[in-house]
Amino acid sequence: MSTDTSYQINSDVTTDQDLIELAGLHVYMKLQKDDEIKVNGKPFIVRDSNIDKDKTGLDAITVQNLSSGEYHVVYMGTNVNGVYGNADLLTNVKLLTAPVPEQLEASDQYFLDMEKKYGEISSVAGNSLGGALANIVGVRHSHVRSVTLNPALLPASALNPEADYANITNYISQYDVLNIGIRSGQLAGRVPGNQYDIYNGVPAFGAIGPNHTGYHRPDGADQSYYVIGKEGEPGHGKIYLDAHEHIVTSIWTGQPLYGGNSVPIKINRDMLLHLGSGLETKVLDRLKLAQQYVGHSLEIINDESAKYDLRLTVLRSAFLVLFKDTGNGIMQRIDQRNSRLKETVDFLHGLLDKVEEKGKALNVLLRSTPIEIMEFITRREISVESICEVLRSELNKMERRAEELADTVESIITDKIPQLLHGGQEKMHDFVVGELQSHFQIVQRNKQQAVTQISEYQSQVVDVGESFHKLDRELANQAFFKESLSKSFEITKTTKIDMEDSPHLLLGLKIKEVAVDAAIFAFKELTQPLINIVIDGVDMILKILEDLGSGASITIKAASHVGIYGNPVGSVVSIFTDYDQKIINAVNDMMAPLDEMIDTIHGVRDGLRRVKQNYPTLVDNLRPYIDSALFAKDRFYDVYLYNSAANAILKEMQIVFHDIVRQLSTNRGKAIVALRDTSKSVFNNMATLETQVERGTAW
Structure with missing residues (x-):
């Protein structure tokens, strides 16, 4: 035995x-x-x-x-x-x-x-x-x-x-x-x-010193923990650092469990009761601490989930700011009624009004030829109304196209930006947070089952220990008083625990990076065609306006060429020269707003071309905002820190139970074999938990 x-x-x-x-x-x-x-x-x-x-x-x-x-x-x-x-x-x-x-x-x-x-x-x-x-x-x-x-x-x-x-x-x-x-x-x-190797420390820049010395001594005072987050915010807590707590020792002998097996022990009542006591301090307390770490991690995850609308709002604002800054400013205030593009259309209407006004003045001048030179010149009027009517018709079309562009941008912001949080898939509207939340809810349930199993196991160990004592007494009484042995003793049985499998977070924390890449790719594929179509529509109108403006310019400039023929006397030539200059001045007055129109249209076309060309870069520049929207960077790292601390404890628990299984394996009694089998089950469950928690630490 x-x-x-x-x-x-x-x-x-x-x-x-x-x-x-x-x-x-x-x-x-x-x-x-x-x-x-x-x-x-x-x-x-x-x-x-x-x-x-x-x-x-x-x-x-x-x-x-x-x-x-x-x-x-x-x-x-x-x-x-x-x-x-x-x-x-x-x-x-x-x-x-x-x-x-x-x-x-x-x-x-x-x-x-x-x-x-x-x-x-x-x-x-x-x-x-x-x-x-x-x-x-x-x-x-x-x-x-x-x-x-x-x-x-x-x-x-x-x-x-x-x-x-x-x-x-x-x-x-x-x-x-x-x-x-x-x-x-x-x-x-x-x-x-x-x-x-021991599993102490925190993988944080602020913990480089404590990771090396094994202890945290801010301002020369002993502080056994590293603080996560700010007081009052979800997930605020402490990760305990003291190196000696992470040197795993045998529950029975106190020997460090490294470099080979611990010294074999005699399985008796005292040793089993010692195991029962050790399970409380060396296992249950540590496992509950790991559970606390995962709990804090889940608090952070749940808080991020609750901030979905805020994260989405920030992401929408970031996209809008970046979009407004592209295209040489032509997209400024695109989300407002007085957008720069709409403002530009109104400005072009104003210039066209001036063209029309100056054109009418030119026609008046052309119809008012001095009588002295009337027989010596050719007269040509300009059809101002028809020129301006065609231009105004296209400007009205452009105004509608500008509204379509604004509507498209609004649709992207309202309907398409939320899809960035899908992480390139359609299962969850908040993919990264949802995966973490679903996974660690399973982990917490599994951890609670593990705590329950070990608590029952502890009772089973104590019962077996006491049964050893009762059996020894009955054997003594049988020998001395000839009493019969009891047929059985009541021993608490440990419930068999099957850990719940998790189909989530299979990529570990790399899921966030993968989700950002997938979201950017999908967003480009989804929105680039929308932007291209509406900008191409606006540009088509602008091209027509540009061509019409150039044609009008040729027509108007032709009016400045007033021809003289015959054999006029010197006084007639003098009057003609004065009239010709007036015509030239009137044409120049009409050309000034028309040229400004053409230049403005050219500038708008250039700006829209830049929006179209730079849109993929704009989306790429959205990367840090998408990253934060999927899960705030500092809080995501806090989740990693908590999971790393929990995982360290689970690794240590496996070392402890490996030793327990080995020590119990030297005894062939049915009760001890039952304890050994339960110990193996606990060991396997710790391994399962470690694998699951490790997903929250793997980059």
């Missing part, structure tokens, strides 16, 4: 989690000798402080675990604000070179001094540069364990390529920029010992 090996749990000893908290948090608080601190509930006292005292830049403290009596040396990372902060910066550079920097030699000497003073030093620890300081000690002294968080590398000359340095454990945060760089540079071999 048990394994051959048992493990004695000692809650007093200093764990890797304790050392990581000391290295990433407490040592940076510049503790002094005799300062007392609590680390995960354990009392520690600073026995020695070497802060801002060493010219090499070495900063370190020696602490004692008052419960276990163990001594530990903890090295501080780069301390730019320290007395010898520049020495830290110089040491960081020298780590890339072959010789061992002076500060690393000093760290080893400090360790030796402390061991001489206090006896055996159980562990050394450090973060960043402090991790390199701890690891040089671990490299040189195999009897001491070195535990680091995101350590800097060591000079190649300090390492033996043949050694495995099993006494060194390095925990690497998933978002640590230092070790991302070390691994990218293929320098991971310069970090000695075991390297284990």
